[in-house]
Structure formats: structure tokens, C-alpha cells
Amino acid sequence: ATPVAIMVGTGKGAENGILIKSGEALETAHLVDTVVLDKTGTITEGRPVVTDVALFGEVPERELLAVAGSLEKGSEHPLAEAVVKYCEENEITVQPVEQFEAVFGKGVRGKVGGTLYFAGNEKMMEENGIPLKADHKARIEAFAGEGKTPLLFAKEKTLIGILAVADVVKATSRDAIGALREAGIRTIMLTGDNEVTARAIQKEVGVDEVIAGVLPAQKEEKVAQFKEGGHTVAMVGDGINDAPALARADVGIAIGAGTDVAIESADVVLMKNDLFDVVRAIRLSKAVIRNIK
Ligand code: ADP
Numbered sequence: 001a002t003p004v005a006i007m008v009g010t011g012k013g014a015e016n017g018i019l020i021k022s023g024e025a026l027e028t029a030h031l032v033d034t035v036v037l038d039k040t041g042t043i044t045e046g047r048p049v050v051t052d053v054a055l056f057g058e059v060p061e062r063e064l065l066a067v068a069g070s071l072e073k074g075s076e077h078p079l080a081e082a083v084v085k086y087c088e089e090n091e092i093t094v095q096p097v098e099q100f101e102a103v104f105g106k107g108v109r110g111k112v113g114g115t116l117y118f119a120g121n122e123k124m125m126e127e128n129g130i131p132l133k134a135d136h137k138a139r140i141e142a143f144a145g146e147g148k149t150p151l152l153f154a155k156e157k158t159l160i161g162i163l164a165v166a167d168v169v170k171a172t173s174r175d176a177i178g179a180l181r182e183a184g185i186r187t188i189m190l191t192g193d194n195e196v197t198a199r200a201i202q203k204e205v206g207v208d209e210v211i212a213g214v215l216p217a218q219k220e221e222k223v224a225q226f227k228e229g230g231h232t233v234a235m236v237g238d239g240i241n242d243a244p245a246l247a248r249a250d251v252g253i254a255i256g257a258g259t260d261v262a263i264e265s266a267d268v269v270l271m272k273n274d275l276f277d278v279v280r281a282i283r284l285s286k287a288v289i290r291n292i293k
């Protein structure tokens with residue numbers, strides 16, 4: 001495209017809250033045939049709230065919440081923020097945590113009052129040798145089936161409770177994904193969340209494919225795989241864990257409300273946090289290319 005066409009296109013984008021950092025990205029976007037989307041914060045609002053508390057005997061609710069709030073205070077994950085907020089609302093006093101450690105894409109661990117606790121997903125529990133019994137698994141499946149993310153909490157080697165956290169799908173996600181399909185573009189949701197929760201969200205928004213339980217490092221690998229065979233891939237994400245995948249994609253698209261790292265790694269930033277702007281960005285690129293041909 002000519003410099004003038006690029007300038008006009010970039011200006012049009014900016015007027016609509018679509019910041020395109022390079023002329024190259026604007027040109028490439030018209031070739032996109034695959035759009036990979038992160039779930040939390042991209043397809044969903046990313047402002048999850050605690051909806052349920054399940055207890056498994058031994059530890060009373062306020063004690064579970066105190067541990068949960070204390071541990072999650074050290075995490076920057078949106079799920080952790082939901083837990084901290086819920087504890088504040090319920091006037092739970094958090095305690096200091098020793099030997100805190102965040103395990104990327106899985107959860108957190110640390111000592112509260114000298115006892116070791118774990119918080120996270122099933123992988124986190126598995127890795128730390130915490131057995132999940134039939135009734136635990138039944139609750140996990142039930143929450144996940146409602147599209148909620150189950151956060152598991154363990155005291156040493158015993159599961160003590162599950163907090164279910166739900167995040168609403170953004171108002172325009174379904175329409176945006178539908179418009180991408182109409183344009184002949186394949187859509188894939190990539191998430192570190194569990195399969196059942198991911199499937200429930202898929203039903204709501206209609207993405208073609210879902211890849212669940214991916215670790216942060218695997219998001220980049222997946223994007224590389226989708227590029228094989230000459231496909232042009234756009235990746236849309238908001239989190240620190242999305243940054244390498246955004247950089248790897250032909251067109252990296254960050255949600256404006258996302259983390260700084262995601263924004264820095266992307267070619268395009270959606271200032272209105274609206275997934276429909278992915279469609280608009282691709283249309284804009286097509287218009288720019290059409291004008292110069
Ligand atoms: P997504 O790809 O949906 O943004 P992440 O890769 O950030 O998800 O996280 C994957 C999963 O790891 C979460 O769904 C959650 O089960 C677990 N997890 C990550 N961080 C935490 C945390 N601080 N507390 C509890 N669970 C966590």
C-alpha cells in the first residue's frame with residue numbers, strides 16, 4: 001500500500017479506537033484467515049466474581065476464606081482479585097503469607113500461620129500430590145458445566161474447599177465471532193482454564209474450536225502451529241501470559257484494558273475493549289488494500 005493509504009487507514013482506525021502501530025500490520029490484517037482468542041479478559045469481561053463456596057469438612061468457611069484471601073492477595077491474576085474482593089466484602093482478615101510462590105497458569109502456594117496451602121486448578125493439585133476424591137470431582141464438573149472456573153484450595157495434602165468464580169461474556173463477543181465466521185475466518189479460543197468451563201463459554205459465543213488447559217508457554221506454540229501451511233493468524237489477548245503469542249502471531253491484537261506487556265507485544269490495540277473491533281480492523285485493512293489496487 002502507498003504511504004498515504006496507510007496513513008489514512010491508520011487515522012481511520014485511531015478515530016474508532018483501533019490503534020495500529022505499524023503499516024505492515026495494517027497491510028497484513030486483510031490476509032487473516034485464523035483468529036485465535038484468549039478467553040479471560042478477551043472474550044469475557046475479565047472481572048470475575050466469586051459465586052459459590054464449597055466446603056469439604058474439616059475447615060470452616062471463614063477459615064477457608066481467610067486462607068484464600070491471604071494467598072490470592074499476592075497474585076495479580078483476575079481470578080485472584082475476585083477472591084480478594086469477596087473476602088473484603090465478607091470482612092475476612094487476611095494474614096501474612098510466607099514462602100509465597102505463583103505458578104504461572106496453575107495457581108499459587110504459600111504458608112499461612114506456618115501451614116502450607118495451595119490454590120489453583122486441578123493441575124496445581126496433581127503436581128503437589130493432593131488427591132481429588134469423587135465428590136471433589138463432581139463439584140468441579142458441576143461448577144465448570146455452568147461456565148464457572150473452580151478454584152481449588154488445599155491445606156497441605158488435603159483439599160479443603162472450592163471457590164467458583166464466574167466471568168461474564170462481553171456483550172459483543174458473540175456477534176464479533178459470528179462476523180468472523182461469515183467472513184470465512186476460523187476462530188479458536190485458547191485458554192488456561194479447564195475444558196468443561198471452556199466448552200460452556202464456547203456454547204455461549206460460538207467459536208469454531210476450543211483448546212483448553214494450555215500453559216502460558218504453549219499459547220505461543222499453538223499460534224506457531226496455526227501459522228503452518230501458509231495461514232495468516234491474528235491473536236487477540238490481554239494478559240501477561242498472552243504476550244509471547246501476540247508477538248508470534250502475524251497480527252497481534254491487544255485489548256486496551258489489558259496488561260502493559262500485552263499492549264507492548266501487540267501490533268494493534270483495541271482501546272474500546274470490544275471484540276467487534278477485530279472485525280473492524282480486518283475490514284479496514286481490506287479497504288486500504290482495495291483502494292491501492
Ligand atoms: P486464561 O488463559 O483463561 O487467561 P490463565 O492461563 O491465566 O488463564 O490461568 C489458567 C488457570 O490457572 C486458571 O483458570 C486457574 O484455574 C489457574 N490459576 C492461575 N492463577 C491462579 C491463582 N492466582 N489462583 C488460583 N488459580 C489460578
Ligand code: MG
Nearest residue numbers: 038040041239
Ligand atoms: Mg486473559
